[in-house]
Amino acid sequence: MTPSAAARTALDLTAELPVPALEDLYRDLHRHPELSLREHRTAGKLAERLAKAGFETTEGVGGTGVVGRLANGDGPTVLLRADMDALPVREETGLPYASTADGVMHACGHDLHVTWLAGAATALAAGRDTWRGTLLVVGQPAEESGQGASRMLADGLYDRFGRPDVLLGQHAAPGPAGLYPHSPGLIMSAATDVDIVVHGRGGHGSRPESTVDPVVTAAYLVTRLQTVVSREIAAGESAVLTVGRIEAGTRHNIIPSEARISLNLRSQSEAVRQRMLDAIRRIARGECLAAGCPREPEITIGNTFPVTVNDADTDRTVAAVHQEVFGAGTVFDPGPAMGSEDFPQLALENAIPYSYWFVTTTPAEVWDRAPGDTLPEKFAAVPSNHSPHFAPDLSVIAPGVRTLVSGALALLSVA
Known part of the structure; x- marks a missing residue:
């Protein structure tokens, strides 16, 4: 008609x-x-x-x-x-x-x-x-x-x-x-879910020197990730990086062995999406190396929307x-x-x-x-x-x- x-x-x-x-x-x-x-x-x-x-x-x-x-x-x-x-x-x-x-x-x-x-x-x-x-x-x-x-x-x-x-x-x-x-x-826009596991070395809260605290590392990682869009994506491009979840630990006085972070990325081109993913991988590995984590972080790409x-x-x-x-x-x-x-x-x-x-x-x-x-x-x-x-x-x-x-x-x- x-x-x-x-x-x-x-x-x-x-x-x-x-x-x-x-x-x-x-x-x-x-x-x-x-x-x-x-x-x-x-x-x-x-x-x-x-x-x-x-x-x-x-x-x-x-x-x-x-x-x-x-x-x-x-x-x-x-x-x-x-x-x-x-x-x-x-x-x-x-x-x-x-x-x-x-x-x-x-x-x-x-x-x-x-x-x-x-x-x-x-x-x-x-x-x-x-x-x-x-x-x-x-x-x-x-x-x-x-x-x-x-x-x-x-x-x-x-x-x-x-x-x-x-x-x-x-x-x-x-x-x-x-x-x-x-x-x-x-x-x-396109959307991509990313999960990061930061591996530390757990122990008693009274002896942090004997541990590698993944909570502190995760906190640095969350803060540093905020620079991906502001410092690595051109001003004319549209992108969003959201930390939607951070989980670690079971008790007040236990330093856990791992921390988990869940991210959501938004982009309007595949080139920007890949640039963000590359930056996330680099920053996560760099923060874990700086903290002396016993192993590299696990980075998993989850649901992706076109x-x-x-x-x-x-x-x-x-x-x-x-x-x-x-x-x-x-x-x-x-x-x-x-x-x-x-x-x-x-x-x-x-x-x-x-x-x-x-x-x-x-x-x-x-x-x-x-x-x-x-x-x-x-x-x-x-x-x-x-x-x-x-x-x-x-x-x-x-x-x-x-x-x-x-x-x-x-x-x-x-x-």
Whole structure:
């Protein structure tokens, strides 16, 4: 469809969305969050709605993934994806529908993503007389751990259900509710997890001279690592190095034998990523050598997320229909974010074009009372993804359904 036809059709198909039922689904998912690869209940809720809407529905793809397929004549195959997993975060929102799972929370909005996907799939199935092609609706597990997309592909996602011609995905984000940021190119960064084990020589806290204290070495290492971005990456490049965890010891008066440090790196090019990794290896080995550690540190590269780079033509098409559906000023290019996603893995190394965008979800009253006079100051002040206070506004449920419906219609064939 042309953007205008897609916009008109999307508005028609979503004019009478069952918003109260979708809100109930969202509250239910939020109350019952599930960690990566444990999304059994969430998957069941999504599969139930897809089957009811008329999709050929399969559960257990890649572990806990869900796939719904709706073939509707000749035309392109469009894949709509939502991630389903929650985070090991203790919720502090105070919401009446707060998490009932101790220490687990939908702090990244994946419960909202599943709700949007269920609503969009139902609306598109009900309006199948307006379009031709095939819809693949994917509930993906384990985005937070970077395992979900690859596990679904390894389990034959495209061999079993058909290879899509285009992929669509969206993510809840902080910002005044009612905006739909798009970037026709790089929109999210690569991420790499790194674990370091510092080996010392343990002993009694009263006799440090007989030990090699890995805690002190780890402390120097953490401090020195802060210079990687500030002193080894060019000012024009974007990079972040975060020490997310440091662990050592069991008692006040015991010098342990090892200390563990966990890092997360963000970069927007492979060259910068490699430069950071080289620096980490060099600094870790150098600090351990200076401290007299009995052996070199263990450095392990963990989960890695690719950069998310939208196909420019596809994203401009989707952004155009969003502009028509939601009005002037609602769609803008924020530039690339330092967040990351495993969604691009579904594109098979950019062999399949895709569009990935954001939906801002901060309640108006929270945004308005946030301190600061500039947008960056306000963005820094409102609860962001992964915060124990992250609480999207329920007003974004219907618009988030419309973004998926209109985006899909812009890429499917006219009936």
